[in-house]
Amino acid sequence: MLRSYTIKDVDYIVNSHYELYKKEFNYDSSFRSYVAETVNSFIVRSNKKENIFILEIEEKPSGSISVKQIAEHTARLGLFLIEPHFRGSGYGKDLIRPQAFV
Numbered sequence: 001m002l003r004s005y006t007i008k009d010v011d012y013i014v015n016s017h018y019e020l021y022k023k024e025f026n027y028d029s030s031f032r033s034y035v036a037e038t039v040n041s042f043i044v045r046s047n048k049k050e051n052i053f054i055l056e057i058e059e060k061p062s063g064s065i066s067v068k069q070i071a072e073h074t075a076r077l078g079l080f081l082i083e084p085h086f087r088g089s090g091y092g093k094d095l096i097r098p099q100a101f102v
Contacts, residue, residue: 005052
């Protein structure tokens with residue numbers, strides 16, 4: 001299931017990105033700060049054309065993707081993550097399908 005994030009998801013988004021990138025790419029704690037700032041900017045802007053979506057599998061957050069408005073008719077995807085044990089299952093394709101953002 002794909003749903004909009006809530007404040008309760010902030011820790012999941014920040015920690016899941018940090019832990020994955022630390023493990024797979026040896027990123028340091030500055031990456032955690034970057035992700036936290038990125039998520040916080042969504043909260044502060046509160047733009048109705050922007051969102052962070054959470055992929056829930058078996059009622060647990062298992063991935064995310066964000067849509068950030070960069071111009072009137074242009075958006076940027078970010079914060080894309082699928083928990084490693086769900087990779088290859090098609091959930092990533094589901095997250096980036098345009099109809100997912102309608």
